[in-house]
Amino acid sequence: MQIDLSIFNPAKRPLIGLDISSSSVKMVELVEGERGGYQVDRYAIEPLPREAVVDGKVVNIEGVAEAVRRAYKRMGAITKYVAMALPAAAVISKKIVLPAGLREQDMEVQVESEANQYIPFALEEVNLDFQVIGPAPSSPDEVEVLLAASRKEMVEDRVACSEAAGLKPLVMDVESYAAQAAFELIESQLPDGGRDQVIALVDIGANVMNVTMLRNDQTVYSREQAFGGGLLTQDIMRAYGMSLEEAEAAKRRGDGLPENYETEILSPFAENLAQEVARAMQFFFTSTPYTQVDHIVLSGGCSVIPGLSDVVLAQTQVDTIVANPFVGMTISSRVRPKQLQSDAPSLMVACGLALRRFDQ
Numbered sequence: 097m098q099i100d101l102s103i104f105n106p107a108k109r110p111l112i113g114l115d116i117s118s119s120s121v122k123m124v125e126l127v128e129g130e131r132g133g134y135q136v137d138r139y140a141i142e143p144l145p146r147e148a149v150v151d152g153k154v155v156n157i158e159g160v161a162e163a164v165r166r167a168y169k170r171m172g173a174i175t176k177y178v179a180m181a182l183p184a185a186a187v188i189s190k191k192i193v194l195p196a197g198l199r200e201q202d203m204e205v206q207v208e209s210e211a212n213q214y215i216p217f218a219l220e221e222v223n224l225d226f227q228v229i230g231p232a233p234s235s236p237d238e239v240e241v242l243l244a245a246s247r248k249e250m251v252e253d254r255v256a257c258s259e260a261a262g263l264k265p266l267v268m269d270v271e272s273y274a275a276q277a278a279f280e281l282i283e284s285q286l287p288d289g290g291r292d293q294v295i296a297l298v299d300i301g302a303n304v305m306n307v308t309m310l311r312n313d314q315t316v317y318s319r320e321q322a323f324g325g326g327l328l329t330q331d332i333m334r335a336y337g338m339s340l341e342e343a344e345a346a347k348r349r350g351d352g353l354p355e356n357y358e359t360e361i362l363s364p365f366a367e368n369l370a371q372e373v374a375r376a377m378q379f380f381f382t383s384t385p386y387t388q389v390d391h392i393v394l395s396g397g398c399s400v401i402p403g404l405s406d407v408v409l410a411q412t413q414v415d416t417i418v419a420n421p422f423v424g425m426t427i428s429s430r431v432r433p434k435q436l437q438s439d440a441p442s443l444m445v446a447c448g449l450a451l452r453r454f455d456q
Contacts, residue, residue: 110175111266113274113449114164114258118149119302119326119344119397121163124446125173126425126453134454135426139446141439142167146340152183154253161260168261172430179267179449180254181274182246184306185320189244189270190214193232196239203228207243215245223251223268244270267452272308272318274448275299278421279393280313281447285423286391293390296380296414298373299444300396302326305369307376309389317380323372325398328365335361350402366404370411377412395419399441421447 115122121142129135142163148156192210194203207226208219215222222245232238251268258265279297283290292312299306303324309317325347332343336354346353353361377389392414394405405416420440427433 110177111450111453112168112171112173112175112178112263113446113452114178114180114263114265115271115274115443115446115449116144116149116154116160116164116180116254116257117301117445118144118152118304120144120442121160121167122443122446123164123167123171123173123178124443124450125171125175126447126450127428128454129426131426133425134451135428136422136431136436137428138171138173138430139436139439139443140167140170141442142170143344152186153250154257157253157256157260160257164257164261164263168263176262176264177266178258178263179269179452180258180265181269181271181445181449182250182254184270184272184318186250187244187246187270188215189242191229192241192243193234193238194241196231196237203241207241211243211245214243217247221248222246223248267449269449269452271445272306272315274445275395276308276310276313276315277448277451278444279310279419279448281421281424282393282417282419283313285417290391294386294388296373296377296389296392297419298376298392298394298396298399300324300369300394300398302329302397305372305376305396307373307380309380309384309386316386317384319376319379321372321376323369325396327368328361328398331361331365332357348397362401366401366407367411369398369401369404370408373408374412377414389414392416393419395441395444397442400438419444 113124124139125137126134127137144163145156145159148159154160194206211224224245226241226243229240229242232240255265295310297308297310301324303326305321305323307319308315329343329347332338332347381387392408399418405418408416418441421444422436422440
């Protein structure tokens with residue numbers, strides 16, 4: 097089956113952002129607010145079976161499809177169109193320079209011939225897409241073009257999960273691009289809208305911590321570290337003799353655990369996490385010309401740990417906030433504001449995907 101990897105193809109119809117991470121399925125639908133801006137119309141989070149997604153690859157299509165089905169049912173949405181994303185590690189992206197004024201057909205031919213140099217697979221094994229970024233800085237007669245390619249099976253597995261749940265995928269984005277789209281909503285909450293400042297977007301997932309350094313909406317550095325919320329779940333399992341499911345549920349609720357949980361389990365984990373952030377910053381300084389970070393924005397499920405931003409601030413001496421892309425949006429009566437605030441940091445990718453509905 098031929099599937100277009102429409103990373104850059106805007107959607108002109110109602111759309112749900114569907115994020116399949118390693119531990120859960122997240123869905124967000126945004127609509128236009130009554131007084132302009134965005135409204136959070138509905139959202140849902142459903143846990144995934146253990147190891148249904150490993151290293152960004154869908155291993156258990158039926159298990160993931162079932163979680164997508166449950167999330168969609170809980171949302172009670174009408175539209176079946178979804179925007180999805182691939183992990184950044186599954187996508188090869190490259191900026192190339194081409195002559196300006198090429199017809200689209202000629203540009204496609206040129207992109208394919210250029211892609212052959214950068215993609216270590218046969219072109220028939222990949223989905224390829226491209227977007228003109230703008231005039232090349234070096235010459236007015238040339239344009240910069242961003243090309244993106246991914247193995248077809250990575251795309252097809254995600255498409256199969258959504259279709260098995262009765263949904264229709266319209267857009268396949270990249271998780272890092274989607275998170276960046278949501279981040280732009282957070283940037284406006286920073287002093288001077290984050291202009292000319294280096295901002296560390298730290299996404300703490302179940303198994304991996306992704307650190308992206310941004311300046312004026314451009315990625316200047318990114319790094320992946322093997323550290324995530326799964327380590328906290330394992331600590332809870334070991335300390336209290338719980339199963340994985342019990343430990344995960346207790347961690348999410350944040351209650352029902354023995355009194356020593358905060359001092360003996362949660363606090364040391366938060367300290368380790370803060371040290372990992374500090375380590376990532378050191379790697380950034382030693383491998384780039386930059387010498388300071390102005391703000392740290394924490395996202396992902398772990399970032400809702402009470403007081404984590406203070407622990408990271410103490411460790412790094414850098415202003416730290418927890419991501420909430422929904423600040424300033426209106427919220428429909430179907431959504432509980434307090435619950436949304438708690439879930440917001442883990443909804444960055446899903447929110448960024450939902451924003452594709454508003455692409456021009």
